[in-house]
Amino acid sequence: MDLHLTKEQEMLRKMYRDFAQNEVKPLAEEVDEEERFPEETVKKMAKLGMMGIYFPKEYGGAGADVLSYVMAVEEMSKVCGTTGVIISAHTSLCAAPIYEHGTEEQKMKYLPKLCKGEWIGAFGLTEPGAGTDAQGQQTTAVDAGDHWVLNGSKIFITNAGFANVFIIIAITGSHADKRGRKVKDISAFIVERTDPGFSVGKHEKKMGIKGSSTCELIMEDCIIPKDRLLGQLGKGFKIAMQTLDGGRIGIASQALGLAEGAIEETIAYTKERVQFGKRISQFQNTQFQLADMYAKTEAAKWLVYSAAMKKQNHEPYSMDAAMAKLVAAETASDVTRRCVQLFGGYGYTREYPMERMMRDAKITEIYEGTSEVQRMVISAHLGIK
């Protein structure tokens, strides 16, 4: 069991850090204050191969591995939670399902453009009436012979305002289960922004990750060609759950990065801030708080990395992803809150990034499966029923 990064991964870490410091950090405040999607950063990341890190070269990806991708989200999130989730949602929620379930034609049509960042991807599962209760889907996709007709709406869709490709989950029928109860047939589709009847609603104003483009999707007699069915008919829910398993690792990395970034800023600040004639880093409370936070964050890190490595090795990773997200997200919320406290009054002002990190961290406990959902997954795996 080798817990060391490869030489290439060490070089990647260095590149990600330099990029994050020079290109992402300087924009982070503005992205938050103006709720602005950093398009220029996406273009720069695309040029470096960061929008398709673990997909094979034959599909336009960088030919790296899942851990290398996770590290990208982690490093970007250390300085800007918004930038981290842009990569994560695009990679894990849109490119990944196409890679894992698409036909060769679909892969060749969408992956190269997604990996090169020419197209940005998004994933539409959540609806006004179906959040954690994802089965409460109401969007429908009706087979109209040579095309599908979609009707319904999705909310809280990340990257929506700037995405060109959307994975949409919709009801395609129903059947009776063994006990005669009516069960929905759910399928997955690839919808393009330009498809007739498809529109993106307004930008959602949020507590954090304010630059992330979170919008509603509206399908009113949206017509898509037959070849847009992703995977088998009726298997859409399973595809959605598998997709979220992978997405969870991405969000866990985002949470990890936020926690790490907060600790880094706080260590630096406490070494400069003088009160009672001493640097506040000299007080035991400061030292112990940071020691606790650092150790917890490291623990979260290994859960995240181990989930990434299992996925890379094609081992079952659903449980690991759930644990990683649960722990990392709750750690991020706790760490960022305690870091604001260590900054004192300054931490509450927008002059320092700490309050933004705290606001950004909260969402990691909610989206791509709330912490409660993660607990459901974990206890199910443990056979506790």
Added chain:
Amino acid sequence: MKAIVCVKQVPDTSGVVAVKEDGTMDRAAMATITNHDDLAAVEAALELKDATGCEVVVVSMGPPPAEGMLRELLAMGADKAVLVSAREFGGSDTYATSQILAAAIKKIGVEQDDVVFCGRQAIDGDTAQVGPQIAEKLHLPQVSYAADVKMEGNALTVKRLLEDGYMMLKVQTPCLITCVKELNTPRYMSVPGIFECYSKPLEVFNYDTLKDDELIDLDTIGLKGSPTNVYKSFSPPVKGAGMMLEGADKATVDQLVGILDGKHII
């Protein structure tokens, strides 16, 4: 067509500077970076590659750890790397270094349409001598302080900085250009680049590789062969706690200016 780039790995002096007891810099204890002006040279070569498809070869004279830096440059997009490293080369001043690098470049081969790029100066030595001295040893025309380079046919049009303006110069290949960091913004290593860099060729030239070149003579390289050597080195006295001056009148100001003048600060 090739773009050959000379690159140096230097201590990161923007961070903590480690000094040994004898006052000399403790290089081993310091973080290393690729010299900034040299990165501009690499970027210039890579832009030439983007425009013309030429091959980019990066060369560095240094101890074995410089290999890590060369791999990073391969990850940025260079095609081949050469590390020039040998005990016999150690302790060389700029004259001796330029002979060794010139010999290495001759071994790599300089064709009619090749360009040699160097950084203007390294942040440890700050001399800006090696580039022009390599040009002299290779009998190549040189243009230094290049802030803009354009290739047209087999000639380069270079904007050469002066303190208060610039000269536009035209030079035929093969030639040597020294670059300032204002020339461009060096690109990052890319993800695919990083995963390819270990499979790109990296050769090591040692004393045996180069000894047959007329420029390589044990009497003129290394510590013994260098025309200049260090007579004494010392740290300037440590900046102690600050000094509060008495009063705030003309006498105070004169006193301050006197101190600053005495220390050659103004």
Added chain:
Amino acid sequence: MAEFNSKDTGAFKGVWVFCEQREGVIMSISYQLLSEGRKLANDLGVELCGVVLGSGVKEEYIKALGGYGADKVYYCDHELLKDYTTDGYTKVICDLVEDKKPEIFLIGATNIGRDLGPRCAARLHTGLTADCTHLDVDVEKYKSFLKTTSTIDVDNTAFEVNTNLKMTRPAFGGHLMATIICPRFRPQMSTVRPGVMATQAYDEAGAAKTVVENVPVSLSKDDIHVEILEIKKAAKKMVDLIGADVVVSVGRGISKDPEKGIALAQDLANALGGVVGSSRACVDAGWISADHQVGQTGKTVHPRIYVALGISGAIQHKAGMQDSECIIAVNKNGDAPIFEVASYGIVGDLFKVAPMLTEAIKALKASK
């Protein structure tokens, strides 16, 4: 080349200074180097010669070099030398050096000097030491220099006694000083940056006595491999905060008259050859634009000299400038945190202190 100069270093005599001209006008660095060269020539008991390359340079300018200490000036006139080219200048200078054999050759470290110096040193197979801040041939003078500028125990250290040129220069971004020698080869070459050496007072009698030797130049177009397409002087050059050598920053202390405060800072910056910076307070108050802001949410600078006028030194500002080499702070409040990082502090009113400081600096520079 090694043959030419290493065997009989004793045969090389004389101190030479390359006197750079641009557009027919001698650059002032030449006067600084001649003044310094005069001292070295006196210590060695040899001639000091200036070397001028150009086309149609006025005789009075050439003779004036004698007013700064030159005994003789070698003037190489050729139309191909009108503007600097590496090939033209290197060939003419190296031919002259091989002919006349000077023991020391100083070149100003201008953009041109730093192109020319190394090329000549390589062709002549000799050592060149760049950006020297101090030169000595006399060992005793060198020892007294070390006593004031180093932590070396001079009296208990052995020093070789000879008249080799001891060239002292900063290394590693100024963290270390090194004295370099070139014992086996001649000429011993050194470049010196403008503004480092003092210029002696102009001596009319010296200028009148200057011997000008016109050197026959053989140069053809084939000798020069770079074509000059254009030479352009920039309109007012933009100096940025981060690359600045000197930054003079204003803070809340200018509030009683912001416009005047900024003007005073600009005057001081001009006198020191720097730029104006600002704390966040002034930017927020709208007195100065944000690109001047130094600090946590502004820019981080580490200039050689940082002057803080009326800046309290709150943590956000300190973060942006505390690594400056020499920090001078002026503030009415003696307890202001800025004094904790300052090298020199004056507790006073910047509106009074800043103009006095500017005057004193201008007076000092004029006297040099």
